Amino acid sequence: MVAVEPENFMEYILVEHRWIVVLTALLPISMLWKVWSTVRNYVVFKLSSAPKMHDRKVKDVQRQIKSWLSGDRSTRLCTARPTWQTMSYRHSVYKKTFTNIKINFVDILEVDTENLTVRCEPLVTMGQLSRTLEPLGLALAVVPELDQLTVGGLVMGTGIESSSHIYGLFQHICLKYELVLADGSVVTCSKEENPDLFYAVPWSYGTFGFLTSVVIKLVPAKKYIRLQYHPHNKLSALADQFRKESESDKPHEFIEALLYTKESGVLMTGDMVDEIGRDGKFNPIGKWYSEWFFTQVERHLRNNKTVVEYIPLRDYYHRHTRSLFWELQDIIPFGNHPIFRYLMGWLMPPEVSLLKLTQPEAVSKLYEKAHVIQDMLVPIVHLEDAIDTFHKEIEVYPIWLCPFRVFNHPGQLKIKTTADSQMFVDIGVYGVPKAKNYETIPSTRRIEKFVSEHDGFQMLYADTYLTRDEFRQMFDHTLYEKVRESLPYCKEAFPEIYGKVNRSVRK
Numbered sequence: 001m002v003a004v005e006p007e008n009f010m011e012y013i014l015v016e017h018r019w020i021v022v023l024t025a026l027l028p029i030s031m032l033w034k035v036w037s038t039v040r041n042y043v044v045f046k047l048s049s050a051p052k053m054h055d056r057k058v059k060d061v062q063r064q065i066k067s068w069l070s071g072d073r074s075t076r077l078c079t080a081r082p083t084w085q086t087m088s089y090r091h092s093v094y095k096k097t098f099t100n101i102k103i104n105f106v107d108i109l110e111v112d113t114e115n116l117t118v119r120c121e122p123l124v125t126m127g128q129l130s131r132t133l134e135p136l137g138l139a140l141a142v143v144p145e146l147d148q149l150t151v152g153g154l155v156m157g158t159g160i161e162s163s164s165h166i167y168g169l170f171q172h173i174c175l176k177y178e179l180v181l182a183d184g185s186v187v188t189c190s191k192e193e194n195p196d197l198f199y200a201v202p203w204s205y206g207t208f209g210f211l212t213s214v215v216i217k218l219v220p221a222k223k224y225i226r227l228q229y230h231p232h233n234k235l236s237a238l239a240d241q242f243r244k245e246s247e248s249d250k251p252h253e254f255i256e257a258l259l260y261t262k263e264s265g266v267l268m269t270g271d272m273v274d275e276i277g278r279d280g281k282f283n284p285i286g287k288w289y290s291e292w293f294f295t296q297v298e299r300h301l302r303n304n305k306t307v308v309e310y311i312p313l314r315d316y317y318h319r320h321t322r323s324l325f326w327e328l329q330d331i332i333p334f335g336n337h338p339i340f341r342y343l344m345g346w347l348m349p350p351e352v353s354l355l356k357l358t359q360p361e362a363v364s365k366l367y368e369k370a371h372v373i374q375d376m377l378v379p380i381v382h383l384e385d386a387i388d389t390f391h392k393e394i395e396v397y398p399i400w401l402c403p404f405r406v407f408n409h410p411g412q413l414k415i416k417t418t419a420d421s422q423m424f425v426d427i428g429v430y431g432v433p434k435a436k437n438y439e440t441i442p443s444t445r446r447i448e449k450f451v452s453e454h455d456g457f458q459m460l461y462a463d464t465y466l467t468r469d470e471f472r473q474m475f476d477h478t479l480y481e482k483v484r485e486s487l488p489y490c491k492e493a494f495p496e497i498y499g500k501v502n503r504s505v506r507k
């Protein structure tokens with residue numbers, strides 16, 4: 001472990017015993033925030049006030065942009081969402097120098113139960129959506145699993161989940177975007193209307209305009225997920241089954257795998273069902289006292305038996321929220337202890353935003369040197385090679401594996417095939433690297449090189465060390481540039497994507 005020197009007593013507590021602050025302050029505040037926002041969202045929905053307010057809020061964004069237009073336009077524009085509230089590890093320093101546009105868009109506007117769509121505002125979170133849709137027997141086709149991810153962030157960045165091998169990324173289930181552009185106009189775009197803009201918006205990181213609403217595709221939901229755990233002790237066997245299941249003509253609705261060592265892991269296949277069958281036990285993994293999901297899965301590996309469980313739908317969707325995958329074990333080391341779970345589990349997890357807000361400089365330095373948070377997206381055929389490379393360069397376990405389809409659409413994600421789509425795998429690596437030769441920048445750059453050479457992509461909520469040229473090689477900028485040229489004031493108002501994601505603007 002790399003040593004860091006705390007500068008004062010408070011910092012010492014925050015670094016060495018971060019759990020004290022988390023337990024005494026962050027967890028209670030997080031709970032109050034959760035209760036307040038749930039009640040507030042419920043009341044707003046019941047009063048049906050959100051759709052009426054929406055137009056007024058859009059006009060307010062237009063007003064702010066027009067005021068920027070009538071000034072000297074010496075600054076650029078970004079959203080005023082404080083950087084500590086976002087679901088990335090870093091703070092975006094450009095927020096300090098750009099003109100901040102307030103976007104207070106936090107509501108679900110309309111659920112169309114006939115056409116199976118939901119129209120919602122960009123700050124609506126995944127937790128809010130799944131809570132609202134469940135009683136209606138509906139769900140988003142892709143539910144990125146951390147409660148606090150927002151629709152806007154997932155559209156402008158990207159979103160992925162264990163149903164993505166069928167439906168694709170979050171962008172692929174979005175049917176329409178409404179944006180306010182740099183000239184103050186409001187546009188809507190879809191496959192039929194302004195298609196260039198529609199295909200260029202995902203992965204654009206807010207560099208065309210401000211998203212004000214999105215129409216998203218829904219699917220009928222059932223009460224439970226029948227989840228089958230398939231333990232493996234050979235990577236090649238796990239990878240073969242992983243590919244076979246993902247590319248099958250009739251795939252299971254949910255597929256993911258967790259690797260616990262280079263050679264061993266558990267593949268999980270799931271389907272929605274209305275009844276609990278007799279072939280497995282009921283496991284409400286979302287209850288406050290239940291063990292963290294990733295350690296439950298590890299037990300199936302140790303037992304080395306294929307078993308079936310029935311998990312309540314929302315518990316499944318947010319299965320990695322309570323332990324923030326496995327990141328919370330570094331912050332609350334005893335968080336998975338039964339005594340803690342029974343007594344305090346109902347307060348978990350702390351809000352990521354509050355953790356971020358109270359992160360001292362010394363912890364940032366520690367994470368910088370000895371912690372990896374990366375999701376690399378590579379064609380599924382290269383799965384074993386990628387695991388080899390990650391093992392050699394980083395050696396962090398568990399590793400999250402999630403298959404997903406990239407459709408052959410125009411835009412920044414250009415796949416190298418003429419087929420309709422190509423199957424990829426997201427390799428998520430979060431934790432303290434054990435590889436002896438690990439050094440943040442050189443090791444990450446070698447991984448990035450591997451991903452580029454294998455026609456893959458890097459998720460950009462994480463740190464990227466790509467140069468601008470390498471970045472433009474990884475992400476196709478042809479359509480992006482064309483649309484930027486065609487929109488009045490766009491280039492003046494917004495930097496290019498690299499200008500918002502490179503390391504020099506993220507501290």
Ligand SMILES: Cc1cc2nc3c(=O)[nH]c(=O)nc-3n(C[C@H](O)[C@H](O)[C@H](O)COP(=O)(O)OP(=O)(O)OC[C@H]3O[C@@H](n4cnc5c(N)ncnc54)[C@H](O)[C@@H]3O)c2cc1C
Nearest residue numbers: 041042044045046048049050108109110111131132135136
């Ligand atoms: C926290 C929470 C959030 C909910 N969110 C939604 C939701 O977003 N959409 C939904 O259909 N049901 C939602 N429901 C369920 C809803 O309240 C009703 O249970 C169900 O829709 C039956 O409505 P009703 O026939 O009693 O008529 P009403 O409640 O009077 O509504 C008639 C129809 O209009 C739609 N509707 C009403 N208000 C809104 C709104 N603000 N936004 C979108 N559609 C609205 C609904 O489709 C509803 O069926 C929510 C429930 C909870 C607890």
Ligand SMILES: NC(=O)C1=CN([C@@H]2O[C@H](COP(=O)(O)OP(=O)(O)OC[C@H]3O[C@@H](n4cnc5c(N)ncnc54)[C@H](OP(=O)(O)O)[C@@H]3O)[C@@H](O)[C@H]2O)C=CC1
Nearest residue numbers: 078079086087144150152153156157158159160206210211
């Ligand atoms: N399972 C998954 O798929 C997971 C995904 N993630 C990643 O987390 C990120 C989402 O986090 P979240 O906190 O929700 O989003 P952020 O607030 O971090 O926003 C991400 C980007 O989207 C832009 N943006 C957000 N809302 C708007 C809007 N209304 N109009 C214009 N631009 C907007 C932001 O611009 P600006 O800088 O101007 O605010 C920023 O560049 C995504 O990048 C996603 O890939 C993380 C964990 C899991």
Ligand SMILES: CC(C)=CCC[C@@H](C)[C@H]1CC[C@@]2(C)C3=C(CC[C@]12C)[C@@]1(C)CC[C@H](O)C(C)(C)[C@@H]1CC3
Nearest residue numbers: 087088089324325327352355356359373375428430
């Ligand atoms: C595509 C998928 C599934 C991505 C999962 C990404 C998660 C593992 C990321 C998203 C936000 C994230 C970067 C975060 C952290 C860990 C990894 C997270 C949870 C933590 C909690 C680590 C500890 C840090 O002190 C701090 C609190 C700033 C961050 C906050 C964001």
